[in-house]
Amino acid sequence: MRCISPLNRNFRHRVIGECQLSEILKMRDISKRFPGVLALDNVSLSIERGEVHALLGENGAGKSTLMKILSGAYKKDAGEIIFDGQPVQINSPRQAQELGVSIIYQELNLVPQLSVAENIFLSSLPMKNPACIDWKHVYSDAQTIIDSLEVDINVRSRISSLGIAQQQMVEIAKALNHQAKVIVMDEPSAPLTDKETAKLFKTIAKLKSEGVAVIYISHRLEETMQIADRATIMRDGKTITTVNVSDITIDDLIRGMVGHDLKEQFPKRDCPIGEVGFRVEGISREGILNNISFEARKGEVVGICGLVGTGRTETARAIFGIDPKDAGRVFIDGKEAVIRKPLDAINAGIGFVTEDRKTEGLILCRDCKENISIAALRDFVRSGKLNLRREQKSCQDYVEKMHIKTPSLRQKVVNLSGGNQQKIVLAKWLMSDAKVLFLDEPTRGIDIGAKVEVYNIINEIAAAGKCVIVISSEMTELMGICDRIVVMCRGAITGEERKGQFTQESLMYLATGGSAAV
Numbered sequence: 001m002r003c004i005s006p007l008n009r010n011f012r013h014r015v016i017g018e019c020q021l022s023e024i025l026k027m028r029d030i031s032k033r034f035p036g037v038l039a040l041d042n043v044s045l046s047i048e049r050g051e052v053h054a055l056l057g058e059n060g061a062g063k064s065t066l067m068k069i070l071s072g073a074y075k076k077d078a079g080e081i082i083f084d085g086q087p088v089q090i091n092s093p094r095q096a097q098e099l100g101v102s103i104i105y106q107e108l109n110l111v112p113q114l115s116v117a118e119n120i121f122l123s124s125l126p127m128k129n130p131a132c133i134d135w136k137h138v139y140s141d142a143q144t145i146i147d148s149l150e151v152d153i154n155v156r157s158r159i160s161s162l163g164i165a166q167q168q169m170v171e172i173a174k175a176l177n178h179q180a181k182v183i184v185m186d187e188p189s190a191p192l193t194d195k196e197t198a199k200l201f202k203t204i205a206k207l208k209s210e211g212v213a214v215i216y217i218s219h220r221l222e223e224t225m226q227i228a229d230r231a232t233i234m235r236d237g238k239t240i241t242t243v244n245v246s247d248i249t250i251d252d253l254i255r256g257m258v259g260h261d262l263k264e265q266f267p268k269r270d271c272p273i274g275e276v277g278f279r280v281e282g283i284s285r286e287g288i289l290n291n292i293s294f295e296a297r298k299g300e301v302v303g304i305c306g307l308v309g310t311g312r313t314e315t316a317r318a319i320f321g322i323d324p325k326d327a328g329r330v331f332i333d334g335k336e337a338v339i340r341k342p343l344d345a346i347n348a349g350i351g352f353v354t355e356d357r358k359t360e361g362l363i364l365c366r367d368c369k370e371n372i373s374i375a376a377l378r379d380f381v382r383s384g385k386l387n388l389r390r391e392q393k394s395c396q397d398y399v400e401k402m403h404i405k406t407p408s409l410r411q412k413v414v415n416l417s418g419g420n421q422q423k424i425v426l427a428k429w430l431m432s433d434a435k436v437l438f439l440d441e442p443t444r445g446i447d448i449g450a451k452v453e454v455y456n457i458i459n460e461i462a463a464a465g466k467c468v469i470v471i472s473s474e475m476t477e478l479m480g481i482c483d484r485i486v487v488m489c490r491g492a493i494t495g496e497e498r499k500g501q502f503t504q505e506s507l508m509y510l511a512t513g514g515s516a517a518v
Helices: 063-071 093-099 116-120 135-148 164-177 194-209 221-227 250-258 312-320 342-348 357-361 368-373 388-401 418-431 448-463 475-481 504-511
Strands: 023-034 037-048 052-056 078-083 086-088 101-104 127-129 182-186 213-217 230-235 238-244 276-285 289-297 301-305 327-332 335-337 350-353 436-440 467-471 484-489 492-498
Touching: 023 063, 037 052, 037 063, 037 078, 037 213, 037 230, 052 063, 052 221, 052 250, 063 093, 063 101, 063 182, 063 213, 093 101, 101 164, 116 135, 116 164, 135 164, 164 194, 194 213, 194 221, 221 250, 230 250, 238 250, 250 448, 276 312, 276 467, 289 312, 289 467, 289 492, 301 312, 301 448, 301 475, 301 504, 312 327, 312 342, 312 350, 312 436, 312 467, 335 342, 342 350, 350 418, 357 418, 368 388, 368 418, 388 418, 418 448, 448 467, 448 475, 475 504, 484 504, 492 504
Parallel strands: 037 238, 052 213, 052 230, 101 182, 182 213, 301 467, 301 484, 350 436, 436 467
Antiparallel strands: 023 037, 023 078, 078 086, 230 238, 276 289, 276 327, 327 335, 484 492
C-alpha cells in the first residue's frame, strides 16, 4: 500500500490555517510499583493535540517509567489511559505504535548498516506481492516524508554515514510513517550543536502546526522555555503541577523539580591554586590535533571550550592513551610520563571521566562496589588476596561522601539514575587517587539538582590539590566552575582566558576561529 506523507494528512480536529487544540492523550492516576519501590504514585498527564508539552523532573522522578508505560514497555498497576477520546490498554510497543505513539530515545533505535529508507519502513515494508518488496515505493515514499521535514537527506544513504542530527530526523520520519499523533522526544538536543538544535526546533514547530503533539523531555531548561507550550513537573514519582510555560520562570521550574530554591548553582571558587601539576606539549595527530599545549595548576579547574568536532574530546583521549598521537609529551609534577595506553595514564595518576559513561565509564551489569573500586583494586590486595572488607568500607565511604542514592553497594549501576551513575564514575577515579582528572561532558543528561552536586564535587576535588580539566558544550557551565578556559577551533588552541576576563562573546569569538595570545 502506498504511503501518504503524514504531514499532509487531515486531522479530525483541524481548522483552516491552524490546528485547533483538543486532548489527544490523558493518563489519569497512573501507579507503578517495582520491588521495594513505588515508582509512580497516582500520576496524571494531559496532552493536547498540536502542543509541545515538556515533562520535567530530576533523575528518578518517574518520567522514564511513565513514558515506558505509554510506550507499552511497562504495564501500569493502576490508572487509566485515554487516547484520542477512547480508553485504551497499551500492552506492547507494537500496540502503542498502532495507536499513534512513537518514542525517540536518547540512544537512537536505528540499524546503522541499512539505508535511511529501509529504517523508515523497517516494520512496514510495502509489498508488490507476498514475496516481493516494492522498493520503488520504499524510496519514493521515504523521500517524500524526509522532504516534508525540510531536511537534506538522501534516503539511499546508510545510517552509519549520517551525523547524529540527521539520524534524529530519520527517527522523526519513522514516527510520521507510523502515523504518529504523539511523539515523545527524550533529551533530543543533548548531542546536538546550537545550529542543529535550531533545526530540530524548526522541525518540531512544523510537527506542531500539523497537529502532532510532542512530549519533550530535557534537563536544559532554557530550551524548555523556548520550545514548550506547557510543562508538567514530576518529583518523587508524583505529579507536582502542570503550568503554561509563558507564565513561569526557570527558577519556578527548578523549585518545582527539586522542592526548594537553589541559592547558588555554581560553587564559589576560593581554594588556593598552587604550582603547575600537569602540562602537555605539542600533542598532535594528523588531520585531527595540531600542536596542543596547555597546563593546569594544583587546585585549578581548567575548561576546554569549543564547538562540537573541534578536537576537545580527541585531545583528552590522546593524552589518556585511548587514541594514538603522532607527537606530544605529557608531564606530571614536572616529570615526563610516557603514555601509550590507558593503563600507563592510570599508573601516572591520570583519571578520565568519558563523555559516554554508559559504554566507556561503567560496567552496567555489575554492582556499585565493583564499579567504584575497579581502578583501585591493587590498593586492597595483600599477599595476593583481595581484602573484601576494606574494599566494602572504602566504597561505602564514597557512597556516603558523594550522596550516591542506591539501596546498597550490591545494586547494579544500570538501575541507578543518570546523576548517580555519574557520581559512581567520579568515585571510581577519586578512589584511584588520580592527581589529574579529565571530565568530558560531566553533567550531560543529568538533572539540575544532580548538576549542582557534581559542580560541588568538582570544587572539592580541586580544593584537595588535584588538577581538574573539564570539557563541556555548555559555555555557561564552564564559566561558572572554571578558573581558566582554553578554547579550541579546528583541532588547535586559539586562545585562553581567565575568570574575570571571559564572556560568552569572547569565548565564542575564539571558538569560531578568532585568535588571541595564549
